[in-house]
Amino acid sequence: MKRYDVAIIGAGAAGMMCAVEAARRGRRVLVIEHAKKPGEKIRISGGGRCNFTNLYANDGITQGTGGYLSENPRFCVSALKRYTPQDFIAKIEAHGIAWHEKTLGQLFCDGPATQIVDMFVSEMREAGVDLRLSTTASDIERTADAEAGGFTLMAGDERIACSSLVIATGGKSIPKMGATGFAFEVAKKFGLPIIEPRPALVPLTFEPGFLEQTKALSGVAIDARVSCGKRHFDEAVLFTHRGLSGPAILQISSYWREGEAITLDMAPGTDVFEHLRAARSQSGKQAVQTALATILPKSLAQAIAARTAANAQLGALSDKALRDIANAVNAWTVKPVGTEGYRTAEVTLGGVDTRALDGKTMEARDVPGLHFIGEAVDVTGWLGGYNFQWAWASGVACGAIVRTLSGRIQ
Incomplete structure (x- = not known):
């Protein structure tokens, strides 16, 4: 049985960001993605140019003017304050990705959105992340030493073990791209409450x-x-x-x-x-x-x-x-x-109840080592780059503090 410090299910915006952050901190990281390619939502976003953040994405959380919807609107503040739009701009500029502001603070790539995906794939490769595409995750179980954190699961036809398990599979929006309620099923399996999901940013x-x-x-x-x-x-x-x-x-x-x-x-x-x-x-x-x-x-x-x-x-x-x-x-x-429903909805409103999660680490309070990030969580941004900023910020918050095989949080 292969063992990893961190297994991340979902190679979308939040999952890939989390993988890079964790691997750069010396974690042995596995990313499992059921699609043939990573970052499919990134690829189609912004008309193929990726509206990757918004200059004002963090303004509402400090001024109380909005930007994010949640049953607990204060939950997202910690992660968003620690990873800002300027941080992501610096990241893509370091990779030579040109960008422009379109309107209302919305930032887009000058070139194709695949530049963002390629950036993450490159960073994961350099950091030693094991990325498995066209692979289904299933049969998730806690290990005997559950108090220290630890899980086993099937990655395709192979059983693997990990100290930290991160669910980054998003919500139900755009099912033709493979979106499912997987994250909510995992949450229910481990007793975490769900805020009823519904289509959002939808005609x-x-x-x-x-x-x-x-x-x-x-x-x-x-x-x-x-x-x-x-x-x-x-x-x-x-x-x-x-x-x-x-x-x-x-x-x-x-x-x-x-x-x-x-x-x-x-x-x-x-x-x-x-x-x-x-x-x-x-x-x-x-x-x-x-x-x-x-x-x-x-x-x-x-x-x-x-x-x-x-x-x-x-x-x-x-x-x-x-x-x-x-x-x-x-x-x-x-x-x-x-x-028009999930078929055309850009995001899913609702998700894993934030009252069950630690806002600094995205870890389930009652299930050590289990984390939920990105769209799977009951945090939904406005149109125009807000949801990507939440994906980046929650991915960093989780990736920076995950357990090693010894069960220690570093």
């Missing part, structure tokens, strides 16, 4: 009546403010044949719950009522859709005019009628019926 779907009203808008994108409860996001919204998507919708989907409505301001910063009143006073014969088309895409202006005032001229409309039209733009309230 919202609507009932047939809504889709009939908006079918001509499929493919139209606008800048908007989208609100749900007390949370709002100012980014792009995209009309689709299933409902609504785009960055603002993906962001609000993490906060939306079934039965709730969302509100869209499709002309943020513009008082549409005053805009229409001014247009009416200047040209009462002007059609509603013509006036709206000066601040909205033409097809959207036509759809709103048809829904609220047909083809009426502005001069024929009262202030109340103009107010109704304005509300259809500045405060359009709609009720989604669901989401």
